[in-house]
Amino acid sequence: MEECRLQQGLCGFYYEPKRLIVLDETLLDFQKRCTLCHELVHAHNHDRGCTPYGSKAERRARLCTAFRLINPHEYAMAERMYGADSYLIACELNVTIQVIEDYKNWLHDSAVS
Template sequence: MSYSDMRRAAAHLPVTISSAILPGSLWGCYDAANDVILIDRRLTYTAKRCTLVHELLHWRHGDDGCSNDRSKRERRVRRQTALMLINPVELALLERMYDDDLWSIADELNVTMQVLEDYRAILYDTSPNK
């Protein structure tokens, strides 16, 4: 599903999704007090797509950005974003096609390098606390 398709599909949700020029290196944010998701309008459509899924997951979990477990919430949402956006069968096929050319794999999957790296970290994480 493209970024535009996702925006249309999310139109019925009780959260407002808008674009803006965000400060610094911020790609997106969820404001729980106002139920608003902002996506930086300067991003590529692939980055907007991944950021929208990420911020919708914050919304779904009711993350307010104020608690002490922020890094734990970020890890949870990054993991869920990767699992939602990457199909393991498609990834396996692309890995065979492109060897270790991760940029080409991410491009074919329509995800950012960060999402691909997060997914690969899940695959290779052997800790019992996954």
């Protein structure tokens, strides 16, 4: 793993040929933890290069990250305290809003199915 300043909007990436994860050095610790978890999923699955949001590999990485970083009991407690406010829930659970939104989407999709 390496850290360096990445272009704006890019938190990190996984480079399969060198099995290298690169994180933006300007991220806060909780952002680095979430990004590292996401990129480790890509590494575990030998995903190649950056893929669009809708790709199977990207959806898998985002969902696995949410599952690994969110404790269901802690999420339920945070949701009872803060309602649907993703920002406050993310602060309470020390994850990014994106991780919370991915978890919420999974909960919604699970309830619909």
